């Protein structure tokens with residue numbers, strides 16, 4: 501993929517923690533702790549992973565994992581409010597026109613590989629690093645269960661709750677109640693699980709990383725964590741992890757400026773049909 505042609509090519513400097521400037525050639529070639537890899541001495545010299553990102557619960561999953569694994573990575577914001585997810589360069593690595601996606605220049609066989617779908621990316625990074633995704637079959641099944649539970653349940657339901665509560669042009673009570681109640685039910689499922697387990701799959705794993713961003717936005721989905729004490733304990737534990745703090749601190753200036761009432765933005769995000 502020729503990144504220099506991509507309109508969203510932006511290098512994120514860890515010290516600056518913003519993504520608001522164009523990269524120089526030196527930036528592009530730089531290796532090491534730009535946004536990942538706190539202790540460079542422990543990492544073999546390798547090209548940074550490219551993270552195609554927008555600051556949303558699905559994007560956070562991957563920045564959290566990269567930070568937890570201390571991997572060097574470069575953030576390429578994909579401005580989904582401007583329609584950059586439809587650029588041919590991005591569709592080549594993410595045919596569903598959704599963030600997140602990654603390109604690992606050091607993929608299998610030493611050749612680059614791209615991965616889309618946040619769950620697939622988490623599993624890929626877990627296999628690659630041997631971290632937060634156990635090899636032992638029983639432990640791995642537990643992680644997969646909760647990861648797929650997030651991908652097929654919590655994520656889609658929370659996404660719809662957010663949509664109908666905040667973005668629908670008219671308040672449709674049936675839709676608001678349906679999705680708010682579903683998120684409430686799913687939070688209850690997590691709460692019950694976490695009453696008996698420190699983390700969703702026992703030990704801290706990619707399954708927790710997949711869920712935490714949605715719990716972070718609980719209020720937007722009409723949920724009060726006070727109703728879910730075990731979930732609240734879990735959330736506060738994860739939120740306090742230094743890697744998670746770093747991931748949540750990544751700023752994309754353009755994202756803060758998006759006006760969800762702008763008809764152009766709404767047409768891009770909410771008017772999609774087959775192309």
Ligand SMILES: N[C@@H](CCC(=O)N[C@@H](CS)C(=O)NCC(=O)O)C(=O)O
Nearest residue numbers: 556558580585598599600617618619
């Ligand atoms: N199942 C996908 C969902 C990704 C997704 O919905 N991404 C949203 C941001 S959270 C997006 O890229 N939206 C762009 C659009 O709607 O065009 C995943 O987990 O990777």
